[in-house]
Amino acid sequence: DAGITQSPRHKVTETGTPVTLRCHQTENHRYMYWYRQDPGHGLRLIHYSYGVKDTDKGEVSDGYSVSRSKTEDFLLTLESATSSQTSVYFCAIGTDSSTDTQYFGPGTRLTVL
Amino acid sequence: TQLLEQSPQFLSIQEGENLTVYCNSSSVFSSLQWYRQEPGEGPVLLVTVVTGGEVKKLKRLTFQFGDARKDSSLHITAAQTGDTGLYLCAGGRSGNTPLVFGKGTRLSVIA
Numbered sequence: 688d689a690g691i692t693q694s695p696r697h698k699v700t701e702t703g704t705p706v707t708l709r710c711h712q713t714e715n716h717r718y719m720y721w722y723r724q725d726p727g728h729g730l731r732l733i734h735y736s737y738g739v740k741d742t743d744k745g746e747v748s749d750g751y752s753v754s755r756s757k758t759e760d761f762l763l764t765l766e767s768a769t770s771s772q773t774s775v776y777f778c779a780i781g782t783d784s785s786t787d788t789q790y791f792g793p794g795t796r797l798t799v800l
Numbered sequence: 801t802q803l804l805e806q807s808p809q810f811l812s813i814q815e816g817e818n819l820t821v822y823c824n825s826s827s828v829f830s831s832l833q834w835y836r837q838e839p840g841e842g843p844v845l846l847v848t849v850v851t852g853g854e855v856k857k858l859k860r861l862t863f864q865f866g867d868a869r870k871d872s873s874l875h876i877t878a879a880q881t882g883d884t885g886l887y888l889c890a891g892g893r894s895g896n897t898p899l900v901f902g903k904g905t906r907l908s909v910i911a
Contacts, residue, residue: 720898729903730843730888745898777842788833789890789899791842 690714691792693778699798706765708795710778712758718781719761720789721745721753723774730777736761768799803827804891804902812908816878821905823889824871831892832865832872833899836885843888846874879909 690713700706710719721733722745732745734753742753750772752764765772778792805824813819823832831850835843847856849865849872856863860883862875876883886906890899 718898727903730901732898732901735898779842788845788848789843791844794840794842 691778691780691790693776693792693795695795696793697796699800700768701800702769703767706768706797706799708763708776708778708797710761710763710792712761712780714780714790715758716780716782716790717758719755720779720781721751721761721763722777722779723747723772724777724794725774733763733776765797768797770799773797773799803900804889806887806889806902806905808905809903810906810908812910813879815881815909815911818875818877819879819907820873820875821887821907822871822873823902825891826870827891828869829891829900830869830894832869833890833892834863834872834874835888835890837888837904838885843886876907879907881909881911883907884909 692711694709718737720735722730724730731747733747733751734742734745736742736755739755739758754762776795779789781789803825807822831848833848834846836846837843847863849863852867852869854865860877864873886904888904889902892899
């Protein structure tokens with residue numbers, strides 16, 4: 688158990704509403720990541736953070752924003768949810784961006800109607 | 801552009817058979833990791849290889865990193881139903897650049 692929790696675990700929402708997903712770690716790791724996983728696309732990086740208030744975009748960042756005000760929490764916000772953002776979202780943590788283990792959370796299944 | 805290509809995409813075999821899955825790229829990576837993901841869960845790390853030509857064994861699983869650090873393979877001997885899952889490879893690069901993931905090989909081992 689790598690000490691990562693995600694909340695909520697499941698969410699159904701309507702198009703146009705804002706949604707915030709939370710990732711919480713107890714390991715004090717520097718790096719945190721948000722991915723989405725969809726059939727045929729694999730894991731795709733949305734945003735990542737390499738420290739408090741230090742974030743950067745991944746390959747599919749459009750329509751998403753993130754914040755990291757504390758080491759332990761990394762928030763992913765969908766400003767105005769669309770049906771194309773229906774997916775399973777995974778948070779991951781790591782001590783090194785390029786070579787170290789990434790520990791993944793249990794995932795959040797988001798459905799946008 | 802998919803930096804890491806995994807093959808095959810799907811594989812269904814009988815229990816006791818051997819299998820190999822591949823992870824290929826035209827890019828050089830500083831490290832290569834393999835993860836296994838079961839339904840409804842997040843990926844779990846199996847191994848990290850960092851040296852060209854490196855071979856690591858984890859019980860019935862053998863991992864190899866190519867000499868040029870552009871490709872890797874995962875060989876499973878005498879597959880068991882518990883090996884069923886999605887196998888993902890991920891390549892590491894220098895600096896703050898995050899891991900690059902392949903799309904995965906979905907393995908089904910039938911009793």
